Amino acid sequence: MQTHSEENYLKAIWKLVEHSGENVNTNAIAALVHTRAASVTDMMKKLSDKKLISYQPYKGVSLTAKGERVAIEVVRKHRLWEVFLVEQLGYKWDEVHDIAEQLEHIRSSTLTEKLDKFLGFPKVDPHGDLIPDKSGKISKQQQIPLAQLESGNKAIMTGVADHSTLFLRFLDKHKIHLGDTIETKEKTTYDSSMEISVNRKKNIHISNEVAKNILVRKSRS
Amino acid sequence: MQTHSEENYLKAIWKLVEHSGENVNTNAIAALVHTRAASVTDMMKKLSDKKLISYQPYKGVSLTAKGERVAIEVVRKHRLWEVFLVEQLGYKWDEVHDIAEQLEHIRSSTLTEKLDKFLGFPKVDPHGDLIPDKSGKISKQQQIPLAQLESGNKAIMTGVADHSTLFLRFLDKHKIHLGDTIETKEKTTYDSSMEISVNRKKNIHISNEVAKNILVRKSRS
DNA sequence: TTTTATTTTTAGACACCCCTAACTTTATTT
DNA sequence: AAATAAAGTTAGGGGTGTCTAAAAATAAAA
Numbered sequence: 001m002q003t004h005s006e007e008n009y010l011k012a013i014w015k016l017v018e019h020s021g022e023n024v025n026t027n028a029i030a031a032l033v034h035t036r037a038a039s040v041t042d043m044m045k046k047l048s049d050k051k052l053i054s055y056q057p058y059k060g061v062s063l064t065a066k067g068e069r070v071a072i073e074v075v076r077k078h079r080l081w082e083v084f085l086v087e088q089l090g091y092k093w094d095e096v097h098d099i100a101e102q103l104e105h106i107r108s109s110t111l112t113e114k115l116d117k118f119l120g121f122p123k124v125d126p127h128g129d130l131i132p133d134k135s136g137k138i139s140k141q142q143q144i145p146l147a148q149l150e151s152g153n154k155a156i157m158t159g160v161a162d163h164s165t166l167f168l169r170f171l172d173k174h175k176i177h178l179g180d181t182i183e184t185k186e187k188t189t190y191d192s193s194m195e196i197s198v199n200r201k202k203n204i205h206i207s208n209e210v211a212k213n214i215l216v217r218k219s220r221s
Numbered sequence: 222m223q224t225h226s227e228e229n230y231l232k233a234i235w236k237l238v239e240h241s242g243e244n245v246n247t248n249a250i251a252a253l254v255h256t257r258a259a260s261v262t263d264m265m266k267k268l269s270d271k272k273l274i275s276y277q278p279y280k281g282v283s284l285t286a287k288g289e290r291v292a293i294e295v296v297r298k299h300r301l302w303e304v305f306l307v308e309q310l311g312y313k314w315d316e317v318h319d320i321a322e323q324l325e326h327i328r329s330s331t332l333t334e335k336l337d338k339f340l341g342f343p344k345v346d347p348h349g350d351l352i353p354d355k356s357g358k359i360s361k362q363q364q365i366p367l368a369q370l371e372s373g374n375k376a377i378m379t380g381v382a383d384h385s386t387l388f389l390r391f392l393d394k395h396k397i398h399l400g401d402t403i404e405t406k407e408k409t410t411y412d413s414s415m416e417i418s419v420n421r422k423k424n425i426h427i428s429n430e431v432a433k434n435i436l437v438r439k440s441r442s
Numbered sequence: 443t444t445t446t447a448t449t450t451t452t453a454g455a456c457a458c459c460c461c462t463a464a465c466t467t468t469a470t471t472t
Numbered sequence: 473a474a475a476t477a478a479a480g481t482t483a484g485g486g487g488t489g490t491c492t493a494a495a496a497a498t499a500a501a502a
Contacts, residue, residue: 003458003459005458005459005460025479025480026479026480027478027479027480035459035461036460036461036462037479037481038460038461038463038480038481038482039459039461040480041480041482042458042459042460042481043459046458046459057467057480057481058467058468058479058480058481089332089335089336089339090335090339091331091335095331098329099327099329099332102326102328102329103324103327105323106320106323106324108320108323110312110316111310111320114310114312115310118310224489226488226489226490246450247449247450248448248449248450256489256490256491257490257491257492258449258450258451259450259451259452259490259491259493260489260491262450262451262452263451263488263489263490264489267488267489278450278451278497279449279451279496279497443502444501444502445500445501445502446499446501446502447499447500447501448499449496449497449498449499450498451495451496451497452493452494452495452496453492453493453495454491454492454494455490455492456489456490456491457488457489457491458487458488458489458490459486459487459488460485460486460487460488461484461485461486461487462484462485463482463483463484464481465480465481465482465483466479466480466481466482467478467479467480467481468477468478468479468480469476469477469479470475470476470477470478471474471475471476471477472473472475472476
């Protein structure tokens with residue numbers, strides 16, 4: 001059994017491993033869990049003692065099978081609760097993160113499965129992130145940042161890299177949503193900003209910062 | 222802002238005041254929050270410093286207006302979540318307490334109201350307990366323990382005093398449910414056990430212990 | 443009313459999780 | 473390779489919430 005804090009660290013490590021594929025460094029974890037490096041080191045010892053991570057001082061950490069199981073379970077709960085909040089309670093996609101951060105720690109041997117069933121076994125959460133199944137399996141998204149899409153190519157928006165309220169509201173404001181067809185019209189070499197069209201209609205000029213945080217799946221056509 | 226632990230203490234005090242009407246003693250609180258008297262004393266100082274209770278050593282405690290507001294909010298959340306678990310997720314009434322104990326501490330300025338609306342503004346939780354409204358108002362139940370009902374009188378079951386899984390399953394097993402009409406047929410003076418009829422049909426013999434934990438509203442007729 | 447029992451509080455300690463400051467190890471420059 | 477910078481760890485400490493054991497206050501009994 002893990003504490004809320006331990007679960008948060010495991011989830012953070014899992015996210016970082018997903019992105020980088022390598023051993024995770026202390027400062028990266030500290031940034032994700034909003035704490036300091038020293039606190040991270042303390043926790044790494046604890047998680048290592050519990051055999052949830054493999055840790056060698058100065059060399060970063062990775063999850064053990066046991067640790068990954070816990071982390072994915074937390075992620076599964078987080079994403080299912082987000083679906084509940086948006087689809088059942090009527091929240092907007094930029095409002096649910098903090099509440100789901102709390103709900104993901106609710107402990108029950110049956111709750112997650114009942115919730116999953118109640119929601120109709122959703123595959124994806126409101127931000128396009130895949131929901132791990134009961135056994136912990138989670139298929140890899142075939143997605144790239146819009147910033148990497150070649151000029152003149154079309155793609156479907158499937159997710160966001162930045163989950164902050166600020167960024168999500170920005171997308172809402174410009175009517176850019178999951179599932180939209182996005183085409184890169186023209187890239188400015190100077191600042192890597194780009195002109196895009198959304199659903200073959202409106203043209204919008206977005207910064208590279210924004211383009212990096214929009215995730216798309218290339219459409220083969 | 223209160224910690225989970227503080228909220229649990231406030232809720233316990235509130236419950237005890239509801240029952241006794243008087244100042245609450247340390248050991249009673251300790252029993253309800255599953256801790257020791259010494260821990261309670263520590264917490265009483267903390268809650269007193271925060272002006273959530275009024276506390277004089279050796280003389281028991283009571284809630285301040287501020288403390289009562291917090292306690293009722295927690296109770297409201299607990300009962301709403303119980304409704305959700307039973308009505309939406311399909312839990313049985315004896316399975317929801319522990320999960321609701323966790324859910325009641327979820328912090329959000331909007332969640333409770335959205336949940337309330339989603340559930341259709343329920344008045345009562347699965348155990349017959351009244352759900353405080355948004356403003357914290359909660360009407361008093363006109364209910365007495367079945368044990369106090371005079372022989373030959375009819376009443377409607379409206380609640381339970383014991384929320385334990387064991388007791389609730391006992392009631393399920395004997396098909397005694399909220400809303401059932403109960404009539405006391407005969408009381409045994411020796412052990413205060415009694416013969417009752419449920420919905421004018423089956424007769425059951427129940428102990429005084431059980432009769433004390435079944436709450437009924439006298440039907441005037 | 444004095445003694446005994448019960449209840450409550452204080453004292454001292456520990457686990458958890460966080461912090462700052464100082465030190466050590468590793469990486470990067472020059 | 474030596475000097476500097478960056479990253480990570482250790483040392484020491486603080487707040488929360490719990491505990492046991494001992495002391496103090498209150499209640500009950502002789």
